[in-house]
Every structure is written in C-alpha cells, then in structure tokens.
Amino acid sequence: xxxxxxxxxxxxxxxxxxxxxxxxxxxxxxxxxxxxxxxxxxxxxxxxxxxxxxxxxxxxxxxxxxxxxxxxxxxxxxxxxxxxxxxxxxxxxxxxxxxxxxxxxxxxxxxxxxxxxxxxxxxxxxxxxxxxxxxxxxxxxxxxxxxxxxxxxxxxxxxxxxxxxxxxxxxxxxxxxxxxxxxxxxxxxxxxxxxxxxxxxxxxxxxxxxxxxxxxxxxxxxxxxxxxxxxxxxxxxxxxxxxxxxxxxxxxxxxxxxxxxxxxxxxxxxxxxxxxxxxxxxxxxxxxxxxxxxxxxxxxxxxxxxxxxxxxxxxxxxxxxxxxxxxxxxxxxxxxxxxxxxxxxxxxxxxxxxxxxxxxxxxxxxxxxxxxxxxxxxxxxxxxxxxxxxxxxxxxxxxxxxxxxxxxxxxxxxxxxxxxxxxxxxxxxxxxxxxxxxxxxxxxxxxxxxxxxxxxxxxxxxxxxxxxxxxxxxxxxxxxxxxxxxxxxxxxxxxxxxxxxxxxxxxxxxxxxxxxxxxxxxxxxxxxxxxxxxxxxxxxxxxxxxxxxxxxxxxxxxxxxxxxxxxxxxxxxxxxxxxxxxxxxxxxxxxxxxxxxxxxxxxxxxxxxxxxxxxxxxxxxxxxxxxxxxxxxxxxxxxxxxxxxxxxxxxxxxxxxxxxxxxxxxxxxxxxxxxxxxxxxxxxxxxxxxxxxxxxxxxxxxxxxxxxxxxxxxxxxxxxxxxxxxxxxxxxxxxxxxxxxxxxxxxxxxxxxxxxxxxxxxx
Numbered sequence: 001x002x003x004x005x006x007x008x009x010x011x012x013x014x015x016x017x018x019x020x021x022x023x024x025x026x027x028x029x030x031x032x033x034x035x036x037x038x039x040x041x042x043x044x045x046x047x048x049x050x051x052x053x054x055x056x057x058x059x060x061x062x063x064x065x066x067x068x069x070x071x072x073x074x075x076x077x078x079x080x081x082x083x084x085x086x087x088x089x090x091x092x093x094x095x096x097x098x099x100x101x102x103x104x105x106x107x108x109x110x111x112x113x114x115x116x117x118x119x120x121x122x123x124x125x126x127x128x129x130x131x132x133x134x135x136x137x138x139x140x141x142x143x144x145x146x147x148x149x150x151x152x153x154x155x156x157x158x159x160x161x162x163x164x165x166x167x168x169x170x171x172x173x174x175x176x177x178x179x180x181x182x183x184x185x186x187x188x189x190x191x192x193x194x195x196x197x198x199x200x201x202x203x204x205x206x207x208x209x210x211x212x213x214x215x216x217x218x219x220x221x222x223x224x225x226x227x228x229x230x231x232x233x234x235x236x237x238x239x240x241x242x243x244x245x246x247x248x249x250x251x252x253x254x255x256x257x258x259x260x261x262x263x264x265x266x267x268x269x270x271x272x273x274x275x276x277x278x279x280x281x282x283x284x285x286x287x288x289x290x291x292x293x294x295x296x297x298x299x300x301x302x303x304x305x306x307x308x309x310x311x312x313x314x315x316x317x318x319x320x321x322x323x324x325x326x327x328x329x330x331x332x333x334x335x336x337x338x339x340x341x342x343x344x345x346x347x348x349x350x351x352x353x354x355x356x357x358x359x360x361x362x363x364x365x366x367x368x369x370x371x372x373x374x375x376x377x378x379x380x381x382x383x384x385x386x387x388x389x390x391x392x393x394x395x396x397x398x399x400x401x402x403x404x405x406x407x408x409x410x411x412x413x414x415x416x417x418x419x420x421x422x423x424x425x426x427x428x429x430x431x432x433x434x435x436x437x438x439x440x441x442x443x444x445x446x447x448x449x450x451x452x453x454x455x456x457x458x459x460x461x462x463x464x465x466x467x468x469x470x471x472x473x474x475x476x477x478x479x480x481x482x483x484x485x486x487x488x489x490x491x492x493x494x495x496x497x498x499x500x501x502x503x504x505x506x507x508x509x510x511x512x513x514x515x516x517x518x519x520x521x522x523x524x525x526x527x528x529x530x531x532x533x534x535x536x537x538x539x540x541x542x543x544x545x546x547x548x549x550x551x552x553x554x555x556x557x558x559x560x561x562x563x564x565x566x567x568x569x570x571x572x573x574x575x576x577x578x579x580x581x582x583x584x585x586x587x588x589x590x591x592x593x594x595x596x597x598x599x600x601x602x603x604x605x606x607x608x609x610x611x612x613x614x615x616x617x618x619x620x621x622x623x624x625x626x627x628x629x630x631x632x633x634x635x636x637x638x639x640x641x642x643x644x645x646x647x648x649x650x651x652x653x654x655x656x657x658x659x660x661x662x663x664x665x666x667x668x669x670x671x672x673x674x675x676x677x678x679x680x681x682x683x684x685x686x687x688x689x690x691x692x693x694x695x696x697x698x699x700x701x702x703x704x705x706x707x708x709x710x711x712x713x714x715x716x717x718x719x720x721x722x723x724x725x726x727x728x729x730x731x732x733x734x735x736x737x738x739x740x741x742x743x744x745x746x747x748x749x750x751x752x753x754x755x756x757x758x759x760x761x762x763x
Contacts, residue, residue: 001089001090001091001140001141001142001143001152002089002090002091003022003050003087003088003089004021004022004023004088004089004090004095005019005020005021005022005023005086005087005088006019006020006022006046006049006050006053006086006087006088007019007020007084007085007086007087007088008049008053008083008084008085008086009082009083009084009085010076010077010080010082010083010084011045011048011049011052011075011076011077011083011085012042012045012048012074012075012077013040013041013042013045013077014042014045014077015077015080020046035047044060047059048060048075049085049087050085050087051145051148051149052064052075052085052100053085053086053087053098053099053100054087054089054098054134054137054141054148055134055137055138055145055148056100056113056115056130056133056134057134057145058075059149061074061075064113065113066102066110066111066112066113069102069110070110075102076102076110081103081104081108082101082102082103082104083101083102083103084099084100084101084102085099085100085101086098086099086100087099088120089141091140091141091142093140094119094120094121095119095120095121096117096118096119096120096137096140097117097118097119097120097123098115098116098117098133098137099115099116099117099118100113100114100115101113101114102114113130114130115130115133115134116128116130116133117133117136117137265763266763268763269760269763272756272759272760272763273760290739290740290746292728292729292739293725293728293730293736293739293740294740296721296724296725296728296736297740299717299720299721300721300733300736300737300740301737302717303714303717303718303721303733303737304737306710306713306714306717307714309710310707310710310711310714313703313706313707313710314707316703317700317703317704317707320696320699320700320703321700323696324693324696324697324700327689327692327693327696328693330689331686331689331690331693334682334685334686334689335351335686337682338351338354338355338682338686341358341678341679341682342354342355342358343669351683351686352683352686352687355679355682355683356679356683358669358679359675359676359679361669362669362670362675363675363676365662365665365669366675368662369659369662369663372655372658372659372662373659375655376652376655376656376659379648379651379652379655380394380652382648383645383648383649383652386641386644386645386648387641387642387644387645388641389637389638389641390408390638390641390642390645392404392405392408392642392645398649398652398653398656399653401649402649402650402653405642405645405646405649406646408642409639409642409643409646412635412638412639412642413639415635416632416635416636416639419628419631419632419635420632422628423625423628423632426625447599451596451599454596455593455596455597458589458592458593458596459593461589462586462589462590462593465582465585465586465589466586468578468582469579469582469583469586472575472578472579472582473579475571475575476572476575476576476579479568479571479572479575480572482568483565483568483569483572486561486564486565486568487565489557489561490558490561490562490565493554493555493557493558493561494558496554496558497551497554497555497558500547500550500551500554501551503547504547504548504551507547718733721733
C-alpha cells in the first residue's frame with residue numbers, strides 16, 4: 001500500500017482546504033521527508049486525516065461519530081460548517097480514493113458523517129454503506145486499523161508502544177508489513193509433509209518386519225519344493241488324457257450348435273419366402289403396371305403438361321377479364337373525380353392538358369393572394385413600428401381599427417389645442433430651448449430654496465451652540481466649588497476611618513488577651529507572666545461595642561465622596577474639552593453660514609428673496625410649465641405617429657377587402673394546399689389506369705392465341721397416344737398416368753424385390 005495524495009478541509013486547527021500530492025515535487029524526487037513545526041501547528045492533524053479518511057478513527061479519540069464531535073469539539077474546525085478528508089492510495093488491487101466528510105444543516109445542527117470509497121481510474125464509487133468502507137479499506141490495504149497505526153502511521157508517543165509490544169505481536173505485524181509471512185507458511189507445510197512421509201515409511205517398515213516373520217525356514221522350504229516336484233511328475237500322463245477328452249467334448253458341442261443354427265436359418269428362409277409372396281401379391285401389381293406404361297411415360301407426361309397448361313390459361317383468361325372490367329370501372333370513377341375537381345366536362349383524350357390548365361389558373365390566383373398577404377404583412381409591421389409608442393394595437397376587425405384610430409386622432413388634436421392655450425407664453429417652435437431655459441430657472445430656484453433652508457438650519461445650530469456654551473460656562477463655574485467640597489469631605493472621612501481602624505486594632509489585642517484568660521488553668525504557667533495561679537481567669541464581663549458598624553459607615557461615606565470627586569473631576573475635564581470643541585464648531589458653523597449666504601446671492605443674481613412663499617409659487621409655476629411642455633411634446637409625438645399610421649391602416653383595409661374577394665374566387669375553384677401536387681397525382685392515376693387497361697386488353701388477345709395453340713398440340717398428342725394406351729389394357733390416358741410411379745418409389749420397390757430374392761438365395 002502506498003499513499004499517493006492527501007486532501008482535507010477544516011480539520012482541527014487547519015482551517016480551509018489543503019492538499020499534499022506525493023506524486024508531485026518535491027516529494028516525487030525525494031524518498032525521505034519530515035513533518036515539522038511547533039506544538040499545535042497541525043502535524044498530528046495530517047496523520048489524523050489519513051486514519052480518519054480510511055477507518056473513521058483517529059489515534060487520540062478512537063472512532064468518530066456526530067455525538068463525539070459535538071461533545072469534544074474535535075475534528076471540525078471551530079465556527080466552520082463542514083469538514084472533509086480524502087486519501088488516494090495504491091495497492092495490489094489498483095488505485096482507490098477513500099473519503100470522509102461531515103457538515104451542518106441550515107439550522108446549524110451537525111449532520112451524520114458520510115464515507116465513500118471510489119476507484120481512482122474512473123472516479124466510479126464502489127457500492128458500499130459508510131459502515132462497510134473501513135472494512136473494505138482493511139481488505140485492500142492488508143492491515144487492520146490497529147496494525148496500520150502501529151506500522152504505517154505511528155502517532156506521537158506511540159513508537160515506544162510499538163517497540164514494547166510482545167514478541168509474537170511485533171513479529172506478526174512485521175511479517176504482514178514486509179510480506180515474509182509466506183515463508184513461515186512454507187516452513188509449516190514442509191514440516192507437515194516431512195511428518196506425513198516419515199509416518200508412511202515407519203508403517204512400511206513395520207509391515208516388512210511382519211512379513212519377514214512369516215517366512216519358512218530354509219530346510220522346510222526345500223522339503224516342500226521336492227514334494228511338489230514329485231506330485232507334478234505323477235500327474236503328467238493324466239493331463240494328456242484330460243486334453244484329448246476336452247477336445248472331443250468341444251467338437252460335440254460345436255456339432256450341436258451348428259444343428260441349432262441350421263434350424264434357425266430354415267425358419268428365416270420360410271419367413272423371407274412368405275414376404276416375397278405377399279410383396280408379389282400387393283406392391284408387385286403396381287410395379288408391373290408401371291413397367292407396362294413406362295415406355296410411354298415421356299409422351300404421357302408431355303400430354304399431362306399440355307392439359308395442365310390449358311387449364312392454367314383458362315383460369316388466367318378469366319382473371320384477366322375480371323381485372324379488365326375493374327380497370328374500366330375505376331377509369332370511369334376517376335374521370336368523374338377529375339371533372340368534378342376541375343368543375344367542367346373535358347374530352348377523355350385531353351385530361352392531362354385540362355388538369356395542367358386548371359392548376360395554372362389556380363396557382364396564378366394563389367400567387368396574387370400571396371402577394372397581397374405579403375403586402376399586408378409588410379404594412380402591418382410598418383404600422384406597428386409607426387404607432388409603437390402610442391399603445392395602439394390592431395384588433396380582429398380592420399374597420400373597427402380605422403374608426404378607433406380616427407377617434408384617437410380627434411382626441412389628441414383636442415388635447416393639443418388645450419395644451420397650446422396653457423403654453424401661450426412658450427415658443428412651441430423652439431421647444432428644446434424653452435425646456436432648457438425652464439430647467440435652468442427651476443434649477444436656480446430650487447438651489448436657492450435649498451440654500452435658504454440650509455441657512456435657516458445653520459442659524460438654528462449656531463443659536464443652539466451659543467446656548468450650550470452658556471450652559472457649559474455655568475457648569476465650569478460651579479464644578480470647582482463642588483470638587484473642593486467633595487475633597488474636604490473625603491479627607492474628613494478618611495481621617496475618621498484611620499481613627500476607627502486604630503481603635504479596632506486595640507480592641508483586637510485586648511480580645512486576644514481575654515481569650516487567653518478563658519483558657520488558663522490553676523497549676524499551669526501563664527504564657528504572658530508565668531504565674532501558676534489565675535484569679536481573673538473566670539467571671540469576665542461581656543463587652544458590647546459598635547466600633548465595627550461605625551467603621552463600615554465611615555468607609556462607605558469615604559468611598560461615596562471619593563467616587564463623587566472622581567466623577568466631578570471627569571465632568572470638569574469633559575466640560576473644558578467640550579468648551580474648546582464648541583468654540584471650534586461655532587467657528588466652522590459661522591464660516592459655513594457666510595459661505596451659504598454668498599452662494600445664495602450668486603443664485604439669486606439680483607432677485608428679491610424676501611418673500612419665500614412667492615419664490616415657492618414661482619418654482620411650482622415653472623415646474624408646471626415644464627411638465628406641460630413635456631406633455632405637449634409627448635402628445636404631439638402621439639398625434640404625429642397616429643397621423644402617419646392612418647394612411648397605412650387605410651391601405652391595409654383596401655388590401656384586406658381585395659384579398660377577401662380573391663379568397664372567395666380561389667375557394668370556389670380549389671380549397672386544398674397543393675394544387676400542382678393534387679393535379680399531378682390525378683394525372684398520374686389517369687395515365688396509370690389507361691396504361692393498365694390497354695395492357696389487360698392486349699393480354700386477353702395473347703391468352704386466346706396461346707389457348708388455341710395448346711389445344712391443337714393436346715389434340716395431336718391424344719390422337720397418337722390413346723391407341724397405344726388401349727393396347728396396354730388402359731381405357732384412358734389419365735388411368736395410364738396414374739399407373740406411373742415416382743422414380744424413387746419405383747426404385748425402392750425394385751430394390752426391395754431384389755433384396756428378398758437375394759436374401760432367400762443366401763439362406
């Protein structure tokens with residue numbers, strides 16, 4: 001297994017997307033490299049990415065789940081919505097990409113994690129559940145998770161753990177990593193083979209020992225061999241006699257067997273003779289009749305062929321007569337269809353010309369109508385373009401559209417007259433320059449009003465600053481006296497606290513002595529004076545003192561006046577700064593007011609601005625004049641567009657009227673879509689029918705001629721063949737033909753007859 005590439009996003013402290021490709025430089029040409037950096041820089045995170053993408057586990061946390069991430073805050077970088085890890089690795093089975101990812105939904109809640117394993121060659125995912133991906137990676141890599149992190153991926157602090165593992169565990173792991181486990185297995189197999197073969201050898205040695213023990217002694221074995229030789233010599237004459245008798249028995253058995261076979265053959269011979277008898281009685285008759293007629297077979301076959309041909313010609317003549325009648329009927333129907341199509345009677349021999357003339361007349365009318373349609377379409381487009389800005393749209397009735405257009409023109413003309421009265425002081429022939437003048441006037445008037453408002457606002461701000469300065473001066477005069485009073489009270493309560501603290505310390509010391517007095521016992525020395533008797537150890541008075549409460553009250557007052565002094569000092573500092581700032585702001589405001597007054601004088605250009613209401617009315621009147629002028633221009637454009645569209649619409653009405661009349665003429669002649677196609681189709685049908693009818697009539701003549709020739713030949717054959725047939729014992733040629741057998745049947749019967757005779761002779 002070899003890791004080729006690592007990709008991850010938002011894992012632990014490594015925010016964003018990261019990628020390490022070991023197939024590129026500098027890793028490609030360097031076999032050794034190190035992951036270095038200070039604590040917390042993300043070294044272990046890179047190792048976590050590998051184990052997370054392959055096994056959904058990391059050495060420091062174990063198996064990763066949604067709840068684990070929520071509880072520990074690990075893996076997913078803080079304040080990020082998704083995290084992912086992917087490892088591309090190669091193994092014996094190929095190159096694979098194992099990936100892990102997790103994300104949050106739109107409510108910010110963490111979803112369950114997702115794992116996937118894909119083939120890197122075609123990026124096709126392997127059909128696995130997310131829980132099956134780690135097991136599949138273990139199968140492909142050849143290492144379990146524990147073996148992987150103890151060998152390929154040793155996390156920080158775990159190398160010593162690997163070295164301290166048991167000998168058997170460490171050896172098994174190293175064998176699996178280096179692939180030397182096969183040698184251990186070969187050794188085991190060799191030992192088992194040796195053990196098995198050695199056991200077989202031992203068993204054979206035992207068997208040999210047993211057989212050796214069963215052998216006879218040499219003297220006894222020699223005695224038995226001598227006795228065997230004597231017996232063999234004594235039975236030699238008897239063996240010869242036995243052989244002679246055996247030969248006689250064999251000869252006798254052979255004679256008996258041959259007698260049985262002869263009887264069987266005689267039975268077969270009788271059966272075959274019976275078969276021959278029945279064959280001559282049945283199939284033999286047909287074979288004899290065939291052999292009598294066989295010399296005349298060619299003439300009989302020729303006679304039969306002429307007879308069948310005559311029958312075929314009669315059938316064909318009948319069919320041709322029916323076909324001719326149908327063609328004549330179809331031709332009449334087609335003639336009626338054509339005359340109805342062109343709406344006139346025409347000579348039969350002039351059908352094609354009549355159809356072509358009719359098609360030409362209809363096509364000419366259709367072209368005229370198409371030209372009118374094109375002209376109407378062009379006028380419609382021109383009209384729409386002309387009246388586009390008027391909002392006028394064509395309806396279904398052109399006459400209604402003309403009336404509507406005239407009404408709108410009248411209304412527009414009246415509107416223009418009204419607007420001209422309102423614009424009596426405006427030179428409408430110079431509308432652009434008049435609009436420019438009105439806009440300039442409106443601009444100056446509007447700026448002047450705006451400047452007036454700004455001047456008013458600036459004056460109000462200046463008055464407000466003066467009022468604030470007056471309040472600040474009052475505050476600056478009062479604050480020093482208040483600060484001095486707070487300082488005096490703070491010092492007084494500070495001294496009082498010090499006195500009360502001193503009294504409290506004296507009281508504490510006295511209280512300590514009284515506690516010692518309570519624990520003194522007669523006979524024990526006093527820790528202060530060493531006396532053994534203690535007359536004042538008991539009967540001590542109980543003291544009630546409000547010193548603690550007084551000290552708390554004094555400290556409270558001290559803290560109160562101290563806070564008040566700090567607050568007053570802060571207010572004094574802020575008031576002094578505000579005073580300086582207010583002076584600066586007042587200077588800026590005065591400067592702005594002077595600049596606004598200067599701008600206003602420039603915009604007025606000598607005009608009187610004392611009456612603001614008059615200026616407002618002037619602005620409104622100017623705006624009204626400008627709006628009215630723009631409305632007049634718009635209405636004028638509307639009127640001009642409708643005026644230009646009027647003749648176009650009238651021309652469209654004229655074209656539609658003539659086109660409708662032309663349409664009636666065309667519909668009276670033809671209502672289809674393809675005049676040339678339909679006329680050509682009718683013409684083709686007419687020509688085809690005419691040609692087929694002529695062919696059928698010609699075929700009738702030819703069939704009659706063939707029938708006459710065939711009848712003559714058939715009569716000659718009958719006259720010559722019938723006497724010969726009668727001499728052979730047949731009444732008619734048909735019966736003689738029926739006596740003829742098929743060549744295969746005849747050959748089969750002859751062969752069967754010859755076989756029966758040959759079989760009887762053989763038996």
